[in-house]
Amino acid sequence: MSSPAAAMTVDTRRAPGIGVYNMKFGMWVFLLSEVMFFSSLIGSYIILRFAHPEHFGLPGQVLNVPLTGFNTFLLICSSVTMVKAFAAIENGDQAGLKKWLIGTVLLGSIFVGIQVFEYQLLAHEHFVPAADAYATLGRDGVGEVVGGPLYGMTFYTMTGFHGAHVTIGVLCMIFVTIRAFMGKYSQANHGGVEILGLYWHFVDLVWIILFTIVYLI
């Protein structure tokens, strides 16, 4: 039998329940719902590509893989700047937090900009979301590539939803950066940076999978 005084002692090193603080657990649960969301999109793409191969051209012939490869590199870089921002505030480095957050905002914004530019290029080459059929100019001298509407629909749905997530992430990142400049985060209180970091890394993780499935396979 423990005494009442001992029973009231709380181990402050560990949050009760799942073992992490509530905001962080909430973000994880949200991210898990996002896992199912993107899995359903990717699953739809797989079934449609298997069932109707005549609609789909080879990614290397229709899509601009070098441009998107560079964009993938930028997103990977933005993940490391984000985690550096988190590491900085964990060590109480306010200047480092601001520097790395600004870097992440810039890289994320450039990613979205390049994606819009990519869409423009593809539309210019007649690869559009909802045409009855497409006949793109083709790359690497292969000539005209012909296919059906499913390719454009699935491609723009998957990459568009991801782009929307990155855009929302950039907006949230700007908000957190402003708060960082207002001195709202400290070594003892930087949950906001960690929560946004989780979201940002998840968006990067989704892109890693999407890039492979949509652009390389």
Added chain:
Amino acid sequence: MQNAENPAGPEAHAQAHAQPRYMVVWGALFVLTVVEVLVAFFSGIPKTILIILLLALALWKALLVALYYMHLKWEPRRLWIVVMSPLPLILIMLGVVLLEAW
């Protein structure tokens, strides 16, 4: 209440013990991406093996991001269980979808 006032506090000990080498992970992600592109377009590997190889490389990269950048490696086991919970659901969904495709 303590959580609301100091959200990063309860786990500070978990992350303070080790500062992962973030740049090493970044280098690994970069190299794996380059390998993926080279394998996809210049290797001449048969299609089926190529798909398996590319998916394995992508999952490797995703795991690196989740473990080190999202700090899953240092999180409590209970959170691990929650995080892993959608995986069987995804397998069921993709399995059913692929059966449908064939």
